[in-house]
Amino acid sequence: MEKPATIKDIAKRLNISLSTVSRALRNASDVNPDTKKAVMALSEELNYQPNKLALSLRQKQTHTIGVIVPNLDYVLSLMVRGIDEVALEAGFTVMVCQSNESFGREILNTRRLLESLVDGFIISVSSESKSFDHFKKIQERNLPVVVFDRVTPHLTAPSVRIDNEEGGFVATEHLIEQGYRRIAVLAGPENLGVSNSRMDGYLNALKKHKIKKDPALIVHCDFNQDYAYFATLELLAMKKRPDAIFTISDRMAIGAMLAIKKKGLRMPEDIGLVGFNNEPVTSLVTPSISSVEMPSFELGKAAAKLFIETMHNKENMDLEEKILKPKLIVRESSQKLPIKK
Amino acid sequence: MEKPATIKDIAKRLNISLSTVSRALRNASDVNPDTKKAVMALSEELNYQPNKLALSLRQKQTHTIGVIVPNLDYVLSLMVRGIDEVALEAGFTVMVCQSNESFGREILNTRRLLESLVDGFIISVSSESKSFDHFKKIQERNLPVVVFDRVTPHLTAPSVRIDNEEGGFVATEHLIEQGYRRIAVLAGPENLGVSNSRMDGYLNALKKHKIKKDPALIVHCDFNQDYAYFATLELLAMKKRPDAIFTISDRMAIGAMLAIKKKGLRMPEDIGLVGFNNEPVTSLVTPSISSVEMPSFELGKAAAKLFIETMHNKENMDLEEKILKPKLIVRESSQKLPIKK
DNA sequence: TTCCATTCCGGCAACGTTGCCGGCAACCAT
DNA sequence: ATGGTTGCCGGCAACGTTGCCGGAATGGAA
Structure with missing residues (x-):
């Protein structure tokens, strides 16, 4: 009960060849029903599990997906759970790496996953990344x-993504x-597509x-609670201060x-005030904060499905682009007028 | 630039044997400095990366740690980051699986990681688990x-854990x-050791x-915001209602x-009201909630370190038990008296 | 009896790597 | 000249698995 049993063990105890055992375990073709039964019984008894390493080495497939995310906050960890769900179903294992929003870390993660011989990648890019050579x-x-x-x-x-422009709109x-x-709009780093799209929606x-756009009301800052805090203080210190703020994330x-x-x-x-992501905290603070909700779990599932599709017909790489719809959740922070009946 | 280069490719191009290339790449012993230089140069040029699968198969080690956690909430994801940090440093890759607090899922995850031939496990058990045979x-x-x-x-x-009794105390x-x-105390499921220890601290x-213990003030319920909500409603409906509540998690x-x-x-x-974990949300709600803080990131790092130790001297399995100290953070929800100077 | 088809099975090679062993020079010391 | 040591290298086997091929035994048909 020490070392896991191998095909060789089964073959030896049954006095048959490795090949026969292998065939018996897999497809029934070309193998006597009796020997097949015997093999099955013994493999059950020895609790035989095919060695994944050997399999992967042979067929040059690890059935592993590398997932790179900038962090594991509320929405992203929901998305990862969605990916996991679908991947498992399809016989894949996922390896999740956090880049911590760092460009260097992202490159390192990519290399590590590549070394681990993953079969492919599902990626959400770091806000710091300006180059994509890796x-x-x-x-x-x-x-x-697949990018999500x-x-x-x-x-x-x-x-796979949500319609960020629509969300901002x-x-x-x-x-x-x-x-x-x-x-005013509190946007993220200037090179971050998500942020820019949401801002486009704002502008639209x-x-x-x-309403005329006022450049002074458009502020870029780091994806971070503290930066948003100070940026807001500055906004509020203006002579003609804004009477509302749309932030492109809830943390902001x-x-x-x-x-x-x-x-x-x-x-x-x-x-x-309106945020984005609909994290649970928005409903807990006082006043509760309106926020744009996105179907995170579904988005993760969609990403994994798209990955599996892409993997299965590489020839027909049509650059599919799946776009889910966001939904505004109105709460106290922006409900100035009485609610219409 | 398609398939990754192998030792064989290098050997062929240099007209030397596989063994020599292998030795040249690893330890310099028994290999001519010149050939070694040549091998190094070519491996650089071809961007040679040893195939992990083959390596693992050969030396029966995958350099992978299986991590099983009940969820990825604030504290646990911090802990996982701590594990990751130390593991990476030591040349290990981690595979994280969420059990979603489900017993069945935990068994499944264990099996999957076992199939993936991880070198060992770092585990935080699900609140639902009553059997530990898996x-x-x-x-x-x-x-x-290693359990954490x-x-x-x-x-x-x-x-590795924190001193939960101390925290409750x-x-x-x-x-x-x-x-x-x-x-009153809002405790978790009765079979969950963490919850019971915190309750022991409460009793102490x-x-x-x-102060005499009143069984009516001790409530077990699921580790869950909604359950805690209803349990509290019941507590508050008592004739002699409690004048304070200690919950063994912040979500509760x-x-x-x-x-x-x-x-x-x-x-x-x-x-x-006093909670446990010191999640960021406790400082954001109104009133802010006092909570017991634990060094999550450090705890994760300690767990990984302990794992690596355990792995290196299996003979000397001394059942080390590392205990970190929690720290109470007082906020508005429990600060009744004026702050003493 | 001969020939062919069918059924079942074993051997071999390969995936990429390393460890062990043996061997061939060359050099030095006797 | 002979023996031993040293430096360097190649061959082989093995990790666990599968795919291909060839072959033995059996049966049936001509």
């Missing part, structure tokens, strides 16, 4: 790559409908409602909220 | 197992010092301060807080 190297090796959530035009690959339009007019909403919304409270302003009366 | 099977295979955070007396293995004593007398604090504290607010009671005036 990912292109993967594709040069002909391994399937944080996509980038610089990487040509099938992708509904958030902003909601603020406008609530009567806010000087709406302004345009639709004929929290920072903004703290700054607003610090300044003694009330939400939604003095200032409106 | 883990014992690992040990029968002579693979090292959620330990259990039913599993004999080196472990300081939380409770703090409430007593603030003048609360009818202190009562005893020390000569949130549930309790919502129930308290629902009832229109004020914290800390009408009722005190």
Whole structure:
């Protein structure tokens, strides 16, 4: 009961050859029903498990997917669970690596997973990454790559994401409908596609409602509660301060909220606030924060499904692009008008 | 630039044998400096990476650690990052599996990781697990197992955890010092060691301060915000309702807080509240919630270090037990008395 | 009896790597 | 000249598995 049993053990005890055992265990063709039964029985008894290493070495497939994410916050860990779900179902194991939003770490993770001989990658890019050569190297090796959530035009690959522009649009339009007019946006790093798309949605909403864009109200800062806090303080210190803020993540919304409270302003009366991601915390703070919800779990599942598709017909790499819809959840922080019946 | 280069490729191009290349790449002994240089140069040029599969197959070691956690909430994902940190440093890769607090899932994960031929396990048990045979099977295979955070007396293995009893004690004593007398405890499932230890600390604090234990104030419920919410509602509906609640997790504290607010009671005036874990959300809600902080990242690192130790001297399995200290963070929810200078 | 088809099985090679062993020079010392 | 030592290298086997091929035994048909 020490070492796991191998095919050889079975063959020896049954006095038959390795090949026969192998065939018996797999496809029944070309093997006597009796010997097959015997093999099955013994393999059961010895609790035989085929050695994955040997299998992988032989058929040059590890049935492992490398997943690279910038962090494991609420939404991303939900997405990873979605990926896991589908991957397991399809017989794949996933290896998750966090890049911690660091470019260097992302390269390191890529290399490590490549060394582990994963069959392909499902990636959400770090906010710090400006070059994508390390990912292109993967594709040069002909391994399937699927990008999810944080996509980038610089990487040509099938992708799954939500409609970020739409998300930014509904958030902003909601603020406008609530009567806010000087709406600021706290955006992420300038090179982050997700952030820019949400900002595009913001701009579209302004345009639709004929509100002039004010560059002073567009602030880029790090994806981080503290940065958002200080950025908001600066916004609130303006002569003509904004009367609403749309942040492209909830963590930033929290920072903004703290700054607003610090300044003694009330939400939604003095200032409106809408975040993005619909993390549970948004409903727990006072006032509760409106936020754009995304179907994270579904998004993860979709990414894994797309990966498996891509893997199965590499020839027909059509660069599929799957886009899910976000949904605004209105809470106290932006509900200025009485709720219409 | 398609398939990764192998030792064979190098040998062929240099017209030398496989063995020589292998030796040249590894230890310099028994190989001519010139040929060694040539091999090194070519391997650099071809970007040679030893095939991990073949290596693992040969030396029966995958340099992979299987990590099983009940979920990836704030503390656990911090711990996993700590594990990752140390493991990477030591040349190990980690595979993380979530059991989702499900017993069946935990068994499945164990089997999957075993199939993946991990070199050992670092485990935090699910709250649902009442049997531990699946883990014992690992040990029968002579693979090292380290338990962390959620330990259990039913599993004999080196472990790393915090002093949960101490945590429960300081939380409770703090409430007593603030003048609360009818202190309830929201505990987790009855079979969960962590929960019971924290409760023991609670009981010790009562005893020390000569407060009689009231069984009606000890409530077991699922590790879950909603359950905690309803359990708290029931507590508050008692004739002689508690004047403080200690919950053994922050998620439960949130549930309790919502129930308290629902009832229109004020914290800390009408009722005190202390949670456990010091999740960021505790400082964001109103009132902010006191909580027992644990050094999660450090704990993860310690677990990985212990694992590597255990792995290196299996003979000397001394069942080391490493215990870190928790620390109470006092916030509004329990600060009834003015702060002493 | 001869020939062919069918059924079942074993041998061999290969995936990429390393460890062990043996061997061939060359050199030095006797 | 002979023997031993040293430096360097190649061959072989093995890790556990599968795919291919060839072959023995059996049966049936001509």
